[in-house]
Amino acid sequence: GAGVSQSPRYKVTKRGQDVALRCDPISGHVSLYWYRQALGQGPEFLTYFNYEAQQDKSGLPNDRFSAERPEGSISTLTIQRTEQRDSAMYRCASSLMSRGLLSFSWETQYFGPGTRLLVL
Amino acid sequence: GIQVEQSPPDLILQEGANSTLRCNFSDSVNNLQWFHQNPWGQLINLFYIPSGTKQNGRLSATTVATERYSLLYISSSQTTDSGVYFCAVNSGGSNYKLTFGKGTLLTVNP
Numbered sequence: 001g002a003g004v005s006q007s008p009r010y011k012v013t014k015r016g017q018d019v020a021l022r023c024d025p026i027s028g029h030v031s032l033y034w035y036r037q038a039l040g041q042g043p044e045f046l047t048y049f050n051y052e053a054q055q056d057k058s059g060l061p062n063d064r065f066s067a068e069r070p071e072g073s074i075s076t077l078t079i080q081r082t083e084q085r086d087s088a089m090y091r092c093a094s095s096l097m098s099r100g101l102l103s104f105s106w107e108t109q110y111f112g113p114g115t116r117l118l119v120l
Numbered sequence: 121g122i123q124v125e126q127s128p129p130d131l132i133l134q135e136g137a138n139s140t141l142r143c144n145f146s147d148s149v150n151n152l153q154w155f156h157q158n159p160w161g162q163l164i165n166l167f168y169i170p171s172g173t174k175q176n177g178r179l180s181a182t183t184v185a186t187e188r189y190s191l192l193y194i195s196s197s198q199t200t201d202s203g204v205y206f207c208a209v210n211s212g213g214s215n216y217k218l219t220f221g222k223g224t225l226l227t228v229n230p
């Protein structure tokens with residue numbers, strides 16, 4: 001279908017609550033990424049999925065953050081016990097992945113509109 | 121990890137002017153993308169350009185991989201070009217992970 005979609009677009013929550021952010025990638029894109037963007041900064045990598053497998057979670061800031069992609073399509077980023085410092089724009093991206101003779105290569109990443117999270 | 125520096129940090133233009141934005145990176149790259157973040161926060165792909173030159177309408181980009189820089193050219197700027205322009209690269213073993221620069225904030229006045 002169209003581009004990457006994310007929901008909700010805006011989320012206001014109170015400190016200590018859990019939030020779940022959803023990402024629906026472009027149909028056929030096997031690679032899915034989560035990034036976090038603070039005000040005035042560029043996005044920073046959080047985690048990466050290849051199909052349903054979480055291949056890299058090195059950017060998740062602490063164990064309150066988790067992500068899943070159980071069927072290799074829609075992904076959910078969950079933040080438990082939110083804190084004010086978690087307030088940011090959370091962006092999802094997807095891409096194709098191609099396999100060469102010796103290695104893989106990742107194609108253009110397409111970003112969704114983001115979820116702006118505000119923790120009070 | 122790889123470092124990405126963008127210049128200038130801010131740029132103000134009159135409508136119709138041309139501009140050049142620069143992105144320097146500290147290591148060889150497998151992927152380089154330019155994005156435009158519009159005032160509504162959408163991050164829009166402009167170019168996928170790990171090397172060479174591409175053009176799309178009033179925009180063009182050149183990456184000189186051997187010298188570790190990329191340039192984004194905007195000609196005959198319009199007010200709708202306003203926003204933040206990001207350069208992002210990936211390299212080495214984590215060639216799926218984009219590292220972004222801090223961006224160039226462009227304001228085009230009517």
